[in-house]
Structure formats: structure tokens, C-alpha cells
Amino acid sequence: MSSTVIEVIEKEKKTGDETPVVVGRAVYEHPLVVRLCHWINTVALFVMAGSGLQIFRAFPSFGAKIPQKDLLHWPKAFAIGGWLGGALQWHMTFMWIYMGTGVLYLAYQIFSGNYRQILFTHRDAPGVWPMVRHYFFFGPKPPAREAYNALQKQAYAAVIVLGILSVATGFAVWKPIQFSWLAWMMGGFHYARIWHFAVMWAMLAFVLGHLVMVILHGWNNFVSMLTGWKKDPEY
Amino acid sequence: MDEKKFRQNSRRELLKLTPVLALGAFAIPSLQEGLLKRGLRFSDWMGARLFRRGHLATTFNNSEVTPFDKFPLNTYDVDDPGVIFENWTLTVSGAVEKPGDYTLAQIQALPRLTQNTRHVCVEGWDVIGNFGGARLADFLRMVGADPAARFITVNCADDYYESLDMATAMHPQTLLCYEMYERPLTREHGAPLRLQIPTKIGYKQAKYLTDLKVTHLLDRVGYWEDQGYSWFYGL
Numbered sequence: 001m002s003s004t005v006i007e008v009i010e011k012e013k014k015t016g017d018e019t020p021v022v023v024g025r026a027v028y029e030h031p032l033v034v035r036l037c038h039w040i041n042t043v044a045l046f047v048m049a050g051s052g053l054q055i056f057r058a059f060p061s062f063g064a065k066i067p068q069k070d071l072l073h074w075p076k077a078f079a080i081g082g083w084l085g086g087a088l089q090w091h092m093t094f095m096w097i098y099m100g101t102g103v104l105y106l107a108y109q110i111f112s113g114n115y116r117q118i119l120f121t122h123r124d125a126p127g128v129w130p131m132v133r134h135y136f137f138f139g140p141k142p143p144a145r146e147a148y149n150a151l152q153k154q155a156y157a158a159v160i161v162l163g164i165l166s167v168a169t170g171f172a173v174w175k176p177i178q179f180s181w182l183a184w185m186m187g188g189f190h191y192a193r194i195w196h197f198a199v200m201w202a203m204l205a206f207v208l209g210h211l212v213m214v215i216l217h218g219w220n221n222f223v224s225m226l227t228g229w230k231k232d233p234e235y
Numbered sequence: 236m237d238e239k240k241f242r243q244n245s246r247r248e249l250l251k252l253t254p255v256l257a258l259g260a261f262a263i264p265s266l267q268e269g270l271l272k273r274g275l276r277f278s279d280w281m282g283a284r285l286f287r288r289g290h291l292a293t294t295f296n297n298s299e300v301t302p303f304d305k306f307p308l309n310t311y312d313v314d315d316p317g318v319i320f321e322n323w324t325l326t327v328s329g330a331v332e333k334p335g336d337y338t339l340a341q342i343q344a345l346p347r348l349t350q351n352t353r354h355v356c357v358e359g360w361d362v363i364g365n366f367g368g369a370r371l372a373d374f375l376r377m378v379g380a381d382p383a384a385r386f387i388t389v390n391c392a393d394d395y396y397e398s399l400d401m402a403t404a405m406h407p408q409t410l411l412c413y414e415m416y417e418r419p420l421t422r423e424h425g426a427p428l429r430l431q432i433p434t435k436i437g438y439k440q441a442k443y444l445t446d447l448k449v450t451h452l453l454d455r456v457g458y459w460e461d462q463g464y465s466w467f468y469g470l
Contacts, residue, residue: 026241032251039255047261059359066305068360084358085463086271092465093274097258176355177292177434177470178285188293189353189470190361226252227245 027233029147029224034114037105038225044098045207047090048166049200050080054087062194095170102163117147120157124150135217144234159206162199169196279467286469288402292433295351301362303416308423309356309437311458315422316393316443323427329388329448332379339427342411345369345377349417350408352433354440355470357459366431367414372405380449388455389430392443397430397457399439403469408433411444436468 030038053074060070081087109115127150133139135151142149148156168182172192176183186192214222224230260266308314324336349367371387388398403409412431413420420426425442432439438459460466 032248035252036254039252040258043255043258055359059356061360064301064305065307065356065360065362085459088357088465089271089275089463092278093271096274096277175282175285175470176353178287178290180290180293189355193359223245227248229241229245229248 024232026229026231027147027224028228029230029233030228031108031112032228033108034105035225035228037101037108040097041101041105044094044101045203047080047094048098049204050078051087051090051094052196052200054079054081055084055091056197058084062190062197099167102167106160118153118156118160120150120153124153127151128154135213146235147233155206155209159203162203162206166196166199166203169199172196275463275465279465282465282467282469283400283402286400286402286434286467288406292352292408292470295353295363297351297365299363300351300365300416306354306362306364306415306424307356307360310393310423310442311395312393316391318392318422318427318443320427323445325428325444326446327378327448328446329450330381330384331375331449334378337378339413341377342369342374342428343413345373348408348410349414350410350433352408352431354433354437356437357464357468365416366410366412367417368410368412368428368431370407371409371411371430372407374411375404375449378449381451384449384451386450386453388448388450388453389441389444390446391441392445395441395443395458396455397439397441398453398455398460398466399430399432399435400467403432403434406432406434434469436465436470438464439468 054076057074057076057079059065059068060072060074061068062071063069076082079087081090109118127142130139130142131149131151134141169186169192171179172182172186173189173196176189176192183189183192186195220230220233261270320339324338325342326336328334346369347367348370349365351363351365353361353363355361375387385401386398387401387404388396390396399409410431412425412429413427415421415424420429425444428444429442430440430444439457456466457464
């Protein structure tokens with residue numbers, strides 16, 4: 001726990017006794033800038049994935065054009081933009097929103113020192129397996145000492161890396177000549193497109209896990225991402 | 236803080252997230268088109284800023300070139316608009332010292348350049364082709380184009396039309412292309428003359444050129460651009 005404020009909630013007794021009684025604690029976990037970035041980025045990621053899949057529909061393959069072998073037929077109902085040009089408009093618009101919130105979030109984390117909360121280090125590694133055992137195999141719940149457990153740290157640190165990779169692979173697809181060094185690192189334009197697609201699925205896998213965790217274990221976390229405050233934290 | 240105050244505080248913090256709702260503007264039909272156009276224009280503006288005049292597109296070995304029969308044909312209307320080669324000229328107009336009709340022989344008298352470069356389609360596929368022709372920059376110097384002019388527009392025998400920014404037109408790899416795979420252009424690939432611009436997306440590489448104008452103001456942008464695609468689309 002670094003700089004988060006701890007407030008004590010008190011309630012005056014109705015019996016005339018003025019002595020306040022502590023009924024719980026609350027921690028201000030997420031400052032406004034983090035919450036804004038989280039929710040704007042949520043919308044942006046949704047639009048980027050949806051429009052990206054519509055763009056993919058124009059050539060649903062990673063091989064040659066002649067002969068064309070389609071990888072999968074992605075249903076139009078799960079895509080955004082309606083047609084290739086429309087999807088590109090969505091993609092080219094929301095990529096700036098996506099990157100903007102990403103950069104703002106990263107800048108805040110770095111300058112506030114908050115990144116330490118989710119920085120996954122070698123000290124967290126032994127804590128990952130017990131958390132997995134707890135969440136997925138009914139193992140005992142490891143005691144919480146910090147705002148984020150080892151598995152959370154690993155997941156959040158990984159998704160930040162994925163976010164950066166989604167932008168890097170995106171630039172390699174959008175500007176393979178101006179950013180030829182990026183495209184080169186990914187094996188050229190052709191492979192950059194494959195990486196960009198793969199990174200999207202990795203991010204969507206994170207989102208799925210994130211949602212499952214919130215539904216199963218994280219109602220308080222969901223509330224605190226909305227209001228900033230978490231009531232009765234375990235740590 | 237008592238519980239009532241805590242709840243008030245939480246509500247206030249929740250309301251601070253209202254800026255996220257501004258993204259809802261994209262869901263309003265009357266606003267959506269304008270917002271997405273603006274996003275696309277911003278991406279084009281950014282693309283033009285990212286363009287480096289002297290930076291060359293990657294060139295490839297002959298062994299990496301896609302075989303000619305595997306080089307896709309994409310036409311918007313007809314594969315062969317029936318150009319009569321004997322009568323063909325390129326009509327040059329606009330901000331040039333020597334407007335008029337130029338024959339293929341005059342263009343072929345300019346230094347010939349051949350290059351193996353990647354052709355990227357907006358749909359997502361890419362091929363490496365072999366192209367030969369004269370530098371558009373050399374041709375523009377020959378006709379005495381105003382170096383302060385900002386755009387080039389072209390018209391085609393199949394009524395296709397396109398336009399280029401001057402920086403791209405002057406790029407050393409931008410060709411008035413009359414050869415593919417060491418042979419004269421076939422009719423399907425745009426004979427007798429097409430644009431070949433390795434730093435641009437596929438639909439900018441107009442075929443069957445008939446008119447070229449040097450201009451300070453764009454009156455016509457491009458066929459696919461008018462359908463909603465990006466104008467700059469530099470790679």
C-alpha cells in the first residue's frame with residue numbers, strides 16, 4: 001500500500017450516546033484519472049476489436065491472395081463498421097482515443113509511483129500458483145497483504161505490455177515503411193498483420209478472465225473502479 | 236466520515252465519470268458520420284506528418300518477388316477499358332510550364348527505374364512485384380511543374396480518378412510505371428501507363444492514366460476516397 005487514503009466510517013448511535021462507532025473502513029483506491037482512462041479505454045478497446053474484425057473480414061486470411069484460403073468466417077453481427085471503409089473509419093478514429101488513454105494512464109502510473117502496486121517482480125512469482133489454485137481449483141485463500149495479489153499483478157502487468165504491443169503492431173501494419181524498423185522486428189508487414197491479430201486475441205482473453213473474476217470475486221473491485229472507494233478491504 | 240457522507244461522496248465520485256458518456260456521441264446517427272470523418276482526417280493529417288521524403292520503401296530480391304500469375308488484379312470497373320495505344324497520350328495541365336499531350340515515347344526517354352517493392356491492398360493482402368518506369372519526379376521536372384504546387388490529380392480511361400500529395404509525387408520511388416516483370420504493362424494491369432507508389436496503399440496506384448494535373452487546390456480527391464476511404468493512406 002503506498003499513498004492511498006484510509007477513511008474510517010463512523011455512525012452515531014441513535015440512543016443518544018454521542019460516541020461514534022467504527023463500522024468499517026474504506027480505501028480510496030483509484031484516482032479519477034485512472035477510472036476515466038479505464039472506462040474510456042474499455043469503450044475504445046471494444047470498438048478497436050469490433051472494427052478490427054470487420055477489417056479482417058475483407059481478407060480473412062494470413063496467406064497469399066492467390067490462391068486465397070480463408071482462415072475463418074467471422075460473423076458480421078460481431079463486427080463494427082458494416083463494411084471495410086466504415087470499419088477503417090472507426091479504427092482510425094478510436095485508435096487515437098485508445099492510445100491517448102493508454103499514454104495518460106501510463107504517465108500517471110509512472111509519475112505518481114502507483115505502478116509499484118501492479119509491478120510484477122520475482123518476489124510475486126511464488127504467489128501466483130496459490131492464487132490460481134484458489135480461484136480455479138477450490139484451494140485455500142491466500143492472505144491478502146497488498147491491494148493486488150500476485151495473480152492480479154501478473155495479469156495487469158501483462159495486459160499493459162499487450163496494450164503497448166497492440167499499438168506497436170498496429171503502427172507496423174498502418175505505416176510499415178515509415179516504421180520499417182517496427183515492421184522489420186515483426187518479420188515485415190505480412191507478419192506484423194498476424195501479430196496484430198494475435199495480440200488482439202490475447203487482450204480479449206484477458207478481458208474474458210477479467211470479467212469472470214469481477215463476477216465471481218470482485219464486486220468490491222468493480223465498485224471501486226466506479227467510485228474510487230473500496231469498502232472493507234481485506235488488506 | 237459517517238456512512239451517509241460516504242455514500243454521498245461515492246455518488247459524487249461516480250458522477251465525475253460522466254465525461255465517458257461523451258463517447259456516446261458516436262452512437263447518435265446524426266453525429267456519427269461527421270465524427271468518424273474527422274477521425275479519419277486526423278489520421279490522414281498525422282500520416283502526412285509521419286511521411287519522410289527521403290525514406291525509401293524496402294526493396295526485395297528477385298527470388299522474393301511474387302510470380303506474375305499470382306499478382307492479383309483489382310479493377311473497380313473493367314479489366315480493359317479499351318485504350319487505343321496508337322492514339323494514347325498523357326494530357327498534362329494545371330500549374331506547369333509546358334502543358335499538353337505527352338507520348339509514351341517521351342516518358343520512356345526519361346531515366347528508367349526498376350524496383351521490387353511490396354504492394355499492400357487496403358483489404359489486407361500484400362504481394363511483392365517487379366515494376367519499371369520513369370520517376371514521376373523526373374516527369375514533373377520535364378513538364379516544368381510548379382514546385383510550390385501541393386497536389387497531383389490523375390484521371391483514367393476507366394473513369395477512375397486519384398490524387399497525390401506533392402511530397403509523395405516527388406518521392407524517388409514513385410513511378411509512372413509502364414513495365415511489370417520486365418515486360419510492357421498488360422491491359423489488365425493498366426497499360427499503357429499507371430502509377431506505382433510503394434509508399435502508398437494499393438488503391439492509390441491508378442491504372443490506364445489519361446490526364447495528369449498539377450494543382451494548388453484539390454477539386455477531385457479519388458474514387459475510393461469519395462466512398463469513405465482514407466485520402467493520404469501512406470504506408
